Amino acid sequence: MIRIALPDLAATAELGRRLGQLARNGDVILLHGGLGAGKTTLTQAIAVGLELPPEQHVSSPSFALLHEYSGGRLPLFHLDLWRLAGEDDVEAAGLLDYIGGPGLTVIEWPERLGSLRPAARLDVFLEAVSEQERVCSLEGWGERAEELRNALAARQP
Numbered sequence: 373m374i375r376i377a378l379p380d381l382a383a384t385a386e387l388g389r390r391l392g393q394l395a396r397n398g399d400v401i402l403l404h405g406g407l408g409a410g411k412t413t414l415t416q417a418i419a420v421g422l423e424l425p426p427e428q429h430v431s432s433p434s435f436a437l438l439h440e441y442s443g444g445r446l447p448l449f450h451l452d453l454w455r456l457a458g459e460d461d462v463e464a465a466g467l468l469d470y471i472g473g474p475g476l477t478v479i480e481w482p483e484r485l486g487s488l489r490p491a492a493r494l495d496v497f498l499e500a501v502s503e504q505e506r507v508c509s510l511e512g513w514g515e516r517a518e519e520l521r522n523a524l525a526a527r528q529p
């Protein structure tokens with residue numbers, strides 16, 4: 373597990389931008405962390421790294437479960453499973469088709485996936501330390517996710 377200090381919003385923005393730049397077709401990123409930890413904020417920065425047009429503003433998809441953004445280097449599928457009870461709901465909502473498909477998949481509240489959690493994934497844990505400060509921990513599962521994790525860690529001082 374690699375830890376990255378995010379002392380302010382700019383640091384989170386930089387991490388997300390790098391992640392968006394490094395992302396490849398089929399990558400899956402699970403964003404763990406409590407309410408207000410910064411999952412949507414990080415996703416917005418990932419969209420910047422993917423060069424999504426600014427009019428495709430990434431918002432919190434809590435009411436939509438899934439937002440799809442196109443026009444960037446890769447399509448972005450942003451899922452927020454907060455409102456779902458568990459894996460049966462995930463399946464019933466037809467969300468499985470979107471996970472790990474073409475483009476980059478980013479999932480908030482991935483705990484809801486239960487046993488449907490993909491084996492190959494980058495786990496990102498966000499934790500609030502203070503109002504401005506976050507700590508990010510990264511764990512890569514599978515060769516590709518490990519490569520991503522190492523590339524992100526390499527830039528840390």
Ligand SMILES: Nc1ncnc2c1ncn2[C@@H]1O[C@H](COP(=O)(O)OP(=O)(O)OP(=O)(O)O)[C@@H](O)[C@H]1O
Pocket residue numbers: 378379380381382384405406407408409410411412413414432480503504505506
């Ligand atoms: N270093 C930081 N990194 C990320 N967000 C920060 C940071 N400092 C302050 N914030 C603020 O914390 C809030 C994070 O909210 P955000 O919606 O991204 O959280 P979330 O994890 O998606 O929550 P939810 O579970 O409700 O979807 C934002 O208002 C953001 O501006």
Ligand SMILES: [Mg+2]
Pocket residue numbers: 411412413432452480
């Ligand atoms: Mg959110």
